[in-house]
Amino acid sequence: MTEASAGLSEDFEADLTRRGYSRRSFGRIFGLLAAGPGVASVAGAAFAQTTATNPHAKADAGAAPTAVSAMVHIGANECWTGPLEPGAKAAAAAVATGNRYTSTQRTDFVNAVVAVEKVPASHVLPWAGSSDPMARIVVTYCSPTRGLVIANPTFELAPSVARYIGAKVSEVPLTADYRHDVKAMLAADPNAGVYYICTPNNPTATITPLADVEWLLANKPAGSIVLLDEAYTHFAGVPVGSYLAAQDKDIIVLRTFSKLFGMAGMRMGLTIARPELMMKTMRYDGQMASFALPNPSVVCGAVSLVQADLIAKRRAEMVRVRDRSLALLDKRKIGYIPPAANFFMVDWKKPARDVKAAFAGEGIEIGRSWPIWPNLSRITVGSASEMDAFNAAVVKLNL
Numbered sequence: 001m002t003e004a005s006a007g008l009s010e011d012f013e014a015d016l017t018r019r020g021y022s023r024r025s026f027g028r029i030f031g032l033l034a035a036g037p038g039v040a041s042v043a044g045a046a047f048a049q050t051t052a053t054n055p056h057a058k059a060d061a062g063a064a065p066t067a068v069s070a071m072v073h074i075g076a077n078e079c080w081t082g083p084l085e086p087g088a089k090a091a092a093a094a095v096a097t098g099n100r101y102t103s104t105q106r107t108d109f110v111n112a113v114v115a116v117e118k119v120p121a122s123h124v125l126p127w128a129g130s131s132d133p134m135a136r137i138v139v140t141y142c143s144p145t146r147g148l149v150i151a152n153p154t155f156e157l158a159p160s161v162a163r164y165i166g167a168k169v170s171e172v173p174l175t176a177d178y179r180h181d182v183k184a185m186l187a188a189d190p191n192a193g194v195y196y197i198c199t200p201n202n203p204t205a206t207i208t209p210l211a212d213v214e215w216l217l218a219n220k221p222a223g224s225i226v227l228l229d230e231a232y233t234h235f236a237g238v239p240v241g242s243y244l245a246a247q248d249k250d251i252i253v254l255r256t257f258s259k260l261f262g263m264a265g266m267r268m269g270l271t272i273a274r275p276e277l278m279m280k281t282m283r284y285d286g287q288m289a290s291f292a293l294p295n296p297s298v299v300c301g302a303v304s305l306v307q308a309d310l311i312a313k314r315r316a317e318m319v320r321v322r323d324r325s326l327a328l329l330d331k332r333k334i335g336y337i338p339p340a341a342n343f344f345m346v347d348w349k350k351p352a353r354d355v356k357a358a359f360a361g362e363g364i365e366i367g368r369s370w371p372i373w374p375n376l377s378r379i380t381v382g383s384a385s386e387m388d389a390f391n392a393a394v395v396k397l398n399l
């Protein structure tokens with residue numbers, strides 16, 4: 001046992017060796033699972049998107065730091081506002097009883113998921129967000145001998161983890177209508193460990209139909225899984241893939257409360273899969289990552305998830321505000337990818353880097369571009385007033 005792998009069970013070591021990892025890589029994997037996916041230099045993808053400097057910061061020199069700068073933040077795909085009110089109230093009540101470890105919060109959470117998703121309780125696990133389980137899933141099902149297949153462009157966390165652990169990553173362009181090209185994905189690596197489908201896809205905000213996911217499940221190699229990331233699905237209001245997990249297919253459905261539910265800083269997520277698929281991912285940490293969660297976050301998630309009317313209302317508010325900006329882009333003949341979620345890719349027809357800098361000069365932090373499309377920026381739909389500022393800047397900057 002190496003120093004870095006001290007503390008890993010023999011079972012864990014044997015599993016890694018069997019799957020083609022060298023003893024040298026044990027330390028990397030242990031670091032990843034112990035310290036979280038940030039270790040794989042993936043923080044840039046998920047979290048470090050709000051780093052633009054605040055143009056008003058000089059005036060504030062010496063003042064106590066605030067959590068979010070005075071910039072208009074429409075770049076990190078967060079929700080423009082906090083948790084749904086019933087969830088926030090329940091979380092506040094849970095803070096008052098925070099002296100106790102836990103009682104029924106976890107069960108209540110699982111029951112809420114069961115009620116909404118119509119899946120067995122055995123198939124549901126809560127997590128602190130979705131990045132952590134995503135990293136565990138990649139480590140568990142990919143290896144030096146079984147790769148990861150992704151669309152290009154897509155959310156980079158899974159490929160960052162795969163590259164970090166030495167697994168092959170195959171990138172497949174989206175179809176002309178921005179779906180995941182599942183047939184090309186299978187052809188790209190017919191023996192991959194994980195086929196990652198993000199729908200709505202980040203950064204395109206486009207939907208891959210569940211019929212395509214079903215095709216992939218029916219045709220993929222034995223021992224592999226489909227990782228279905230539905231982080232933005234509540235903003236899309238489309239049919240979801242949890243029924244495939246309830247049917248015990250080789251699929252893990254990944255959800256987060258960081259988007260429509262406005263809980264990015266509270267760190268809550270969940271997986272839906274037949275139990276043995278997830279148990280394999282939990283042998284590295286004594287199950288602490290899923291079982292030791294902060295009660296206020298668990299309670300807030302449970303109460304929020306069942307608020308069908310408030311969810312629909314928040315989605316409608318986002319669509320209303322988003323459509324005003326899209327109408328402006330139409331009027332100015334600026335191209336964009338038609339979105340089904342709370343963000344959209346705009347084609348400036350010039351380097352997105354320069355456009356981002358120009359917006360920053362106006363106090364607005366827009367999103368980034370992806371290497372495949374250097375002229376496109378991702379814009380997150382903010383509040384009505386934040387999007388008013390965006391719209392005004394589009395005109396002022398003569399874009």
Ligand SMILES: Cc1ncc(COP(=O)(O)O)c(C=O)c1O
Binds near residue numbers: 046076130231255
């Ligand atoms: C598609 C997608 N999946 C997962 C995540 C991870 O989010 P979190 O760890 O906050 O649940 C993000 C974050 O932006 C995302 O865009």
